[in-house]
Amino acid sequence: xxxxxxxxxxxxxxxxxxxxxxxxxxxxxxxxxxxxxxxxxxxxxxxxxxxxxxxxxxxxxxxxxxxxxxxxxxxxxxxxxxxxxxxxxxxxxxxxxxxxxxxxxxxxxxxxxxxxxxxxxxxxxxxxxxxxxxxxxxxxxxxxxxxxxxxxxxxxxxxxxxxxxxxxxxxxxxxxxxxxxxxxxxxxxxxxxxxxxxxxxxxxxxxxxxxxxxxxxxxxxxxxxxxxxxxxxxxxxxxxxxxxxxxxxxx
Amino acid sequence: xxxxxxxxxxxxxxxxxxxxxxxxxxxxxxxxxxxxxxxxxxxxxxxxxxxxxxxxxxxxxxxxxxxxxxxxxxxxxxxxxxxxxxxxxxxxxxxxxxxxxxxxxxxxxxxxxxxxxxxxxxxxxxxxxxxxxxxxxxxxxxxxxxxxxxxxxxxxxxxxxxxxxxxxxxxxxxxxxxxxxxxxxxxxxxxxxxxxxxxxxxxx
Ligand SMILES: [Fe+2]
Numbered sequence: 460x461x462x463x464x465x466x467x468x469x470x471x472x473x474x475x476x477x478x479x480x481x482x483x484x485x486x487x488x489x490x491x492x493x494x495x496x497x498x499x500x501x502x503x504x505x506x507x508x509x510x511x512x513x514x515x516x517x518x519x520x521x522x523x524x525x526x527x528x529x530x531x532x533x534x535x536x537x538x539x540x541x542x543x544x545x546x547x548x549x550x551x552x553x554x555x556x557x558x559x560x561x562x563x564x565x566x567x568x569x570x571x572x573x574x575x576x577x578x579x580x581x582x583x584x585x586x587x588x589x590x591x592x593x594x595x596x597x598x599x600x601x602x603x604x605x606x607x608x609x610x611x612x613x614x615x616x617x618x619x620x621x622x623x624x625x626x627x628x629x630x631x632x633x634x635x636x637x638x639x640x641x642x643x644x645x646x647x648x649x650x651x652x653x654x655x656x657x658x659x660x661x662x663x664x665x666x667x668x669x670x671x672x673x674x675x676x677x678x679x680x681x682x683x684x685x686x687x688x689x690x691x692x693x694x695x696x697x698x699x700x701x702x703x704x705x706x707x708x709x710x
Numbered sequence: 711x712x713x714x715x716x717x718x719x720x721x722x723x724x725x726x727x728x729x730x731x732x733x734x735x736x737x738x739x740x741x742x743x744x745x746x747x748x749x750x751x752x753x754x755x756x757x758x759x760x761x762x763x764x765x766x767x768x769x770x771x772x773x774x775x776x777x778x779x780x781x782x783x784x785x786x787x788x789x790x791x792x793x794x795x796x797x798x799x800x801x802x803x804x805x806x807x808x809x810x811x812x813x814x815x816x817x818x819x820x821x822x823x824x825x826x827x828x829x830x831x832x833x834x835x836x837x838x839x840x841x842x843x844x845x846x847x848x849x850x851x852x853x854x855x856x857x858x859x860x861x862x863x864x865x866x867x868x869x870x871x872x873x874x875x876x877x878x879x880x881x882x883x884x885x886x887x888x889x890x891x892x893x894x895x896x897x898x899x900x901x902x903x904x905x906x907x908x909x910x911x912x913x914x
Contacts, residue, residue: 470795470796470797470799471797472797472799477913478720478913479719479720480913482719482720482722483720483722483723483854483855484722484723484724484854484855485854486853486854486855488854491725491852491854492852493851493852494725494852494853494854495772495852496771496772496773496775496852496903496904497771497772497777497850497851497852497853497903497904498852498853498854498903498904499857499903499904499908499909499911500904500908501884501908501910503911503912503913504875504878504879504910504911504912504913504914505912505913505914506875506878506912506913506914507835507914508914509832509834509835509840509875509914510787510793510798510832510833511785511786511787511793511832511840511843511845511860512845512914513797514785514793514795514797514798515785515795515797515810516785516794516795516808516809516810517794517795517796518749522749524744524745524746527744527745533744534741534743534744553718554718555717555718555719555720556717556718557716557717557718566733566734567733568729568730568732568733568734576729576732577732577741578728578729578731578732578739579739579740580728580779581729592732592736592741592743592744593732593733593741594732594733594736594741594744595744596745630724630726630727630729630730630733632726632730632733632734636795636796636797637795637797638785638845638847639858639914641783641847641856642720642721642723642856643723643724643725643726643730643849643856644721644722644723644724645724645727659724659725659727660724662724662725662854663722663724665722667719668719668722669722671719671721671722672721672722672724693721694718694719694720694721695720695721696720697717697718
């Protein structure tokens with residue numbers, strides 16, 4: 460018997476809750492055109508997690524550089540900063556049980572304040588900011604908290620419909636403790652009228668799920684005369700207790 | 711009325727978009743100087759135990775075109791079938807093998823390459839051994855939620871025959887979509903998003 464599971468302190472070894480596939484976007488969403496040829500058409504093979512899904516990689520704080528979570532300066536020339544509305548994004552990585560998910564890697568990327576990405580294939584006329592790279596990362600603390608500093612990205616047009624624009628957003632990649640928790644999503648900003656117009660946002664059916672991706676302006680966490688703050692919690696799949704599940708011999 | 715369960719809902723997935731490489735492999739797309747190196751590019755070192763293998767493949771859309779803007783991650787056990795993870799309770803995995811890799815694919819061909827080791831067998835819930843396999847996770851523009859699948863090894867016929875996951879595939883003609891043929895030390899694993907050869911993807 461793994462004592463750690465009894466005390467709730469050690470690593471957990473239970474399978475993850477089934478994913479709610481109706482809450483997530485469907486694969487085939489023809490109004491988001493690229494999905495048409497990239498969406499699997501056959502039923503997924505359902506299976507309860509095995510050890511291959513229950514386990515997952517961990518990342519030590521030693522991989523982090525001092526400015527990895529500061530997009531204002533992590534690409535800028537010494538003494539300079541990226542241009543745009545200065546913001547702090549903070550929140551927690553939790554699981555569906557409401558428990559914090561500590562020590563997990565969170566990566567983020569975004570366009571600059573004009574809505575332009577630093578990428579070869581980017582065709583938008585908005586100017587590049589020589590002091591903005593657009594990527595950052597951090598690792599959650601023991602209570603699941605993370606934070607980073609950046610500029611608020613601009614909305615941008617993209618080739619889909621003739622006149623489709625993305626709302627301002629930040630892309631997030633999150634690891635959990637098991638590979639089955641792996642998630643990529645996007646954070647939107649409270650009050651943005653572009654959210655409801657976006658074909659990619661509309662791949663999600665449930666308005667509650669869209670609210671769950673919309674960060675709240677938090678004036679209490681705002682630093683006066685410096686940076687506004689947005690709170691964005693990320694929820695990963697919860698996992699079952701293993702107390703009453705069949706065990707392999709010797710465990 | 712009853713007590714509420716008070717569960718949260720998982721954050722809804724959104725596509726990784728066309729610029730996922732900026733976030734996850736910035737050095738690959740010429741955003742230098744932020745991180746010393748891209749994560750997940752080197753899986754083995756001189757001391758890693760196990761048979762060196764190369765896994766090569768492409769992610770192919772419904773028109774037969776390889777994706778050039780995908781990001782592929784893999785996760786696997788070490789040579790003894792142990793995972794380098796706190797949730798691994800059967801023993802301690804090879805300290806020289808993390809078991810996780812990440813590839814943005816080749817800029818011109820879309821081909822991903824992982825230099826890794828052949829994993830050992832990992833037990834299923836009931837103690838039976840699963841065949842050696844590598845877990846894959848694929849994201850890209852146009853993919854609304856990351857796709858999960860597994861690569862099995864073409865030279866493990868007997869183990870594959872008794873694998874409890876492969877056994878659950880109702881349409882047996884689809885089983886080969888998960889089995890990578892071996893050529894020397896290289897396994898080729900093409901992932902088909904649609905069509906006749908659509909890969910079996912998992913809801914696990
Ligand atoms: Fe974007």
